[in-house]
Amino acid sequence: MRIFLLGFLTLLFSCTSNNKTITENSQVNNSNDDTMMTEENIDTATFGAGCFWCVETLFAQLKGVKAVYSGYMGGQLPNPTYREVCSGRTGHAEIIQIEFDSSIISYNTLLEVFWSVHDPTTLNRQGADQGTQYRSAVFFHSPEQEASARKVKEEIGLANIWDEPIVTEITAASIFYKAEQYHQDYYNQNSEESYCKIVINPKVSKFRKKFEHLLK
DSSP states (O other): OOOOEEOOOEOTSSSSOOSSSSEOOBBTTTTGGGOOOOGGGGGEEEEEEEEEHHHHHHHHTBEEEEEEEEEEEOOOSSSHHHHHHHOOOOEEEEEEEEEEEEBBBBBHHHHHHHHTTTTTTTTTTTTTTTGGGGEEEESSSSSSHHHHHHHHHHHHTTTSSOOOOOEEEEEEEEOOOOOOOTTTTTTSTTSHHIIIIIIIIHHHHHHHHHHHGBBO
């Protein structure tokens, strides 16, 4: 896999930072347009990277992404509620499920963005959010996705971007439970709330600068 230098990783999406670099081959097929999406090219990706309000907001801005849904995966309790997941006793992770056009943006590019927007070395924690529901996770939907996830994880690990090892869970996708409606498109529906202004706004701004070439 060809990998290009991203530059200094700020880890703006966590409470920690370091001065090492991350590499990626984030590319988009600019000859295509979102309006040209066809059903045969639509695929699914599922990631856990901390609070789904933040992660949903970021991935929804990528060209080739058709839809992003916040939800829960990886636990034992059927039909969990947000309150139950937040208890840490259901085993679920807060995740986003992405519908994307693979002819416009590749799964590998989504993986590279995923590993760039959170700290994958902190076990069950992202910034001030702590608990198993905030764990770093890739839930793959095919053997090809599993192979890609493990390969990208290995390559990023070998780049020594972080001082600590990557602890991202890579496991087969299970039942996706869509989160309550008020969690969907949370940032755009609640942009005036203090959490959005203080926590999400700075992340969106830096994300848009870093991944300008991938945006809609």
